[in-house]
Amino acid sequence: MMENNKDILNAYVLPVLRDIKEALKAFGLPRLIITGFLLLLFIIAPFAGISVGASLTDTLGRFGQNAIMVLAMVPMIHSGCGLNFGLPLGIISGLLGATLAIETGIQGPLSFLLAILYSTPFALVFGWGYGKLLNKVKGSEMMIATYVGFSSVAFMSIMWLILPYKSPTMVWGYTGEGLRTTISTEGFYYHVLRDTLSLRIGSLSISFGEILFFALFAFIIWAFLHTKTGTAMTAVGSNPVFARASGISIDRQRTLSVIMSTWLGALGILCYQQGYGFIQLYQGPMYMAMPAVSAILIGGASVNKATITNVVIGTILYQGIVSMTPSVMNSLIHTDMSEVLRIIVSNGMILYALTRKSGASR
Amino acid sequence: MNKKMNRKFDTKDFIANNIVPIIFVVLCIVCYPIAGYSPEYLIDQIITRLVRNSFLVLSLLIPIMAGMGLNFGMTLGAMAGQIGIVFITAWNIVGIPGLLLAAIIATPIAIILGWFCGKMLNMAKGREMITSYMISFFMNGVYQLVVLYGMGPVIPLHSDQVILPRGYGVRNTIDLINVRRSIDNFLQFNIGPVRIPLLTIILIALLCVVIIWFRKTKLGQDMRAVGQDMEVAREAGIKVERTRILSIVISTVFAAYGMIIYLSNMGTLNTYNSHSQIGMFSIAALLVGGASVSRASIKNVFLGIVLFHLMFILTPQAGKNLIGQAQIGEFFRVFVSYGVITLSLVLYEIRTRREKAESAKVLANAQEAKA
C-alpha cells in the first residue's frame, strides 16, 4: 500500500507540483504578492462594509480609462526601445487634440472624434521626432525618454499660457487668455464611452463602450504584430543584429514603433478624460508615464517583452489596487495610506524590472 | 601631438564641447537687461545660492568618477538630511549644535540608504541612471510612509511645531527658526551690501579639499579605474562591486550634509517636496557647468551653480517685464532645467557613438592613400 502511494506520488503529484512551481516562478514573486494582496482586499471589503459591486465598478471604470495608455507601452517594448517613459509626449498630442476640439465649440460625441482627429497629426509628428532622437541614443532610451517627457511637459506649460485659445470654457475667466489648469469635458465628450452600452446589475455597472473601445485598439495592435511589418518589429526588439543581418532597417522599425506608442498615448489620454471628466493641463501629464509603466510590468511584461495579455492583467491588477486600497484602508484603520502605498508598489515594480538580469550586461 | 595643437584653436570644437554652458551664458546676457536687477543684488543672491547649493552639487562628483553617471539617488541623502532636521526641530535644539546633531542623526540613515542604492545599481549595470532615478521615486514613497504615518505613533515625536494637529505625521512645511542661517551668521561679514558667510565658505572649501584629496587616495584611484573599465579593474584584483557601493554611500552621506546646510540657509523645510526638487536642480546645475555623464570637476560645480541660478533669478522677472506674466518665466526655468538634462544626456550619447565610428575612417583613409 505504502509503495503504491509512493508511486502515485512520484508519478502524478510531484510533476504537478513541479509544474506549479515552474508556473509560479514564471509568474514572479512581486506579481504573486500583488495578486494576493488584491484578492485579500476583495475578501476583506465586505467585512469593512464596502460593497463589492461598487468596488468592481470602480476598478472596471479605471481599467477602461487607463488601459489604452498601458497599451501604448507595447509597440516600443516590442521594437526594443524599452519602457516608454516618454508617454507624456503622446499625452500632450492628446491634450492638443482635446483643446482644439473644444475650441471649435462642437459638442457631444462628435467632439470626441474631432479630438482624436486633431491629435493624430501632432502624435505622428512628435512621435517621428521622438523616434529619430531615440535612434541616436540606443542603449540609454529610458533615461532620455523620461527627460524628453518632462521637458515637453514643461515646454507645453508655457504654450498653454500663450497659445491664442478663445473658447470661454477653457481660458481663465478674469484675464480672458491662457488656458485653465483643469478643463471640464462636461457637455463635450464627458462619459461618451462610459455611458455607451453600460449594463447595471445592482451596485455593479459595466461599461461595454469603454471595454470595446479598448478591445478595438488591442485587436489592432495584436493584428499588427501578426503582419510582416509587425514580425519585423518584434525581431528588432528580440535581436537587433539578427534583424539587421536579415535586411531590416532597425531605425525605421523603431521610429514606427515610437510613432505608434505616441499615438496610442494620445488616444489613451482622451479616453482617460472622457471617463475622468477633466482635461488636466500644465504639470498634469508630468508623472503619468509611471502608472502605465508599472501596470504593464505588473501584468508580466519585462523591459523587452510584452503582450496584450500583460496589458489587460496588469491594468486590472494595478487599478484594482489603486481603487480598493483607499476604501478598505480608510474603513479599517481610518487612515488613508493608499497614495503612499501606490507610490511604493508602482515604483517598486519598475525597480524590480530594471534590476533583473534580462538584457543587462553581466 | 599635432591633434592637440589643433584642438586648442578649433572654435567649432570648443563650441560643440561646451554648448550647454554657452547657451546659458547667452541666456543670462539676454535676460540681464530685461530683468533690470542691480548688480549688487545679483551678486548677493549668487553668493547666497552658491553657499546654499554647492555642497549638494559637490556630492555628485564621486559617483561620476566611479563611472556610475549622474547619481539621481542623491535624493536619498537629502531625505536623510531632512529626517535629521525634523528631529532636532522637534527636540528644539538650537543653532550650530542642532545642525551637528542633525548631521549625526542623518549619517547612519544616509549610509544605509546609500548602501541599498549601491546594491541595486550593481544589479543594473549599464542602466545606472534610470535605476537610480527610480530608486529615488521608490524611496520617496518609503520616506512618506515613515514621515507621514510613522512619525508620532511609531517614532515618538511630540512637538506641535513639527507634528500635524491630528497627532501623527509631519507638517507640510516646517519653520526652521532654530537653525535658520546659524552657520551663515557665524563669522559673517559684509562687503558693501553683499553678505559673506565665512564659516559656510570654509565648510565648502573644506569639502573641495576633501574631494581633491580623495582623488589622490587609493580608493579614489580604484574608483577611476572601475569607472573606465570594470572588467580590467576586476582582473587587476580591484573589488569592483564594493568600490561602486562605496562611491554611492559617500555621495549619499555628502548629500545629507549638503541638505542640512541648504535647509539651514533656506530657513524652511518643505517636508514632501524639498528633496525631490533638490535632486533635479543639483544635477541640472552640474550639467550647466559643462560636466558630462562621465566627466565632472569642481570647476563645473561652481560655474554651473552661478550660471544656473543666475538664469533662475533672471527669467521670472524678465518674463514679467517682457510679457507681463511672471508665470511664464517660472515655467520657462522649469523647462530649461529639464531641457538642459535632456540635452546633456543626448549630446553625451551622440559623442560616445561618434568616437566609436572613428576606426572605420582610419581604414578608409588607408585605402585611399594606397589608391
Added chain:
Amino acid sequence: MSEMTKPLLEMKSVSKEYNGNPVLKDVSFTLGQGEVLGLVGENGAGKSTLMNILFGMEVIQQTGGYGGQVLIDGKEVKFTSPLDALKAGIGMVHQEFSLLPGFTAAENILLNREPENKSVLSLVFGDRANTIDRKKLQKEAIEAITKLGVSLDPDMLVSEMPVGHKQFTEISREISKSAIRLLVLDEPTAVLTEKEAEMLLKAIENLSKQGISVIFITHRLQEILDVCDKVIVMRDGRIINELEAASTSINEMAKLMVGREVATSINPVEKDRKISDKVVLSVKHLWVDMPGETVKDVNLEVHEGEFLGIGGLAGQGKLGIPNGIMGLYPAGGTVTFSGNSIPLNNPRACLDSDLAFVSEDRRGVGLLLDESLEWNIAFPAMQIHGKFLKKYLGGLINWRDQGAIKEVTEKYIKQLQIKCTSSKQKAKELSGGNQQKICLAKSFALEPKLLFVSEPTRGIDIGAKALVLQALREYNRKYGVTIVMISSELEELRQCCDRIAIITDGAVSGILPASTPSEDFGILMVGKTKKEAK
C-alpha cells in the same frame, strides 16, 4: 643556458579533456631559467588549454581538472587560481589588452599595486584612504620599463598610445611584479608594426639575459627563429616535435603545424568535377572594419557553382570578408555580383541580390534566441521575398501565414535532422549543432544564388559537423548554388572546397586548388611568401 640542475618549469604527460573530448594528450616538456621557448600550432591545437592549465584558470577546475604533473623547480604544483601562478612568479600577457584608456602607462603598469603613503586617516577609514605615492609609482614603473629595455613614456595616456606601446605597457606590468620568473606572451606581435615587433623581440632577448624565461606563442615563424632557443610544435593536442631553433626552418615548422590526416565520414571531392569559368562574384580592394578581424585589401573572384574556401589563422581578417560584404561591419571597396555592383553597408541590398550569409556568431547574429524555430527559419525569407504571407485587401495587409511557416520549418527539421521537441521550441533551447542547422535552414529558405558560410562547424560535435558539411555540399551540387565557406579548420576546407584562398594580414596571400598538400597552405598562412617577396 644556466647550470641549474632542476629546470624552472617541467610538464610531465599533461592531458586534458572537455566533456570526453581529449584536447591535450601526453604533453611533456621542460624549460630552463632564462630560456625562450617558442610555441606554435594552428588555432585549436591546444596551446591555450595548455596555458590555462599552467595558470590554474577556473575553466580547468570547472571542467574536471587535468591529468599529469606540472613542476616548478622540480616540485609539483597545483594552481587553483591565476593568483597562485602569479605568486609562483608566472606572468602572462594576453592577446587582448587589459588596459585602462584614461590612465597613464605608469598607472596601468602598477594598477592595484600602487605604492602608498601611510596616512593618519587610514586608521579611521582603512587602508584605501592612503594616498598614492606618485613619485614612487613613477620610479617603479620606469624600473620595469628599463628592465624590459624599450622606450616608453610613463606619463603617456594609454588612449593616445600607438598599439605597440600598449603592448609594452602590458609586458611592463607583468615584469613589475616582484617575483616574475616566467613570462608567457600570447601572440604579442600580431598587432605590432614591423619596427615595434623588432623592439619587442629585442626586449625578449633582454629578459632572457636577466634570467627570466619566456614562452612565446606566435604565428610569425621567422620571429621564432630570431629569438627562441627551442620550439614546440603542437597539433591536435599533442606535441608533434620539439626542435632546436638554430637547426630548423620555417618550412619545416609550417609543415609540422598543418600536416594532419583526419578521417571523417565525408567523401572527398569528386575528381572529375568541372567548374565554370564564369566569374559570378568579384571583390576588389575590400576593406572591413571588424574588430579583431580587420580586412585591409582583399581582391577575390568566385566562379559560378564553385565551392570556395577561405582559410587563414584567427585574427588575420578572413571572417571580416563575408561580414563586410553583407553589410554587418563598415566596409569599402567594390563588390560585383552577376554583373551588378552591390552597395556595401546595406544588408538589404545584398539579400535582394540573392546573396545569403550564415554568420559565425550563431547566438549573436544568427538566431532569435527567444523566438520559435518557425520564426527563425521563416523570418528572412518572409521579409526579403514576401514568402509565407497571406495577402488581404489587395496586398494592403500582409498576414503571417502560420500554416506555411510551420510546413517549411518541419520540412527543414526533417531534411537536416534537427533534434527538437517541436517547431515551436525556442531556439535558445537547442544544442549548438542543431542551432547551426537552423541557421543553415534559414539561409536555404532564402534560396540564394550565393551563400557565405562562416565557421559552420565551430563549437559543434563531430557527428553534427559531418552532417552540416554534407548538407552544404549537397546544396552546392544539387541546386548549383555557389558557396563561399570560411573556416579556421584547413582540413575541413580541403575536404569540401574546390579552391581555397588563404587570408593573411587582411589580404589574400594565395589561392590554391584544394588538392594541394596542406604544407603549402601552412606556408601561406604564416605569410612567409608575401614577406619574402618583399
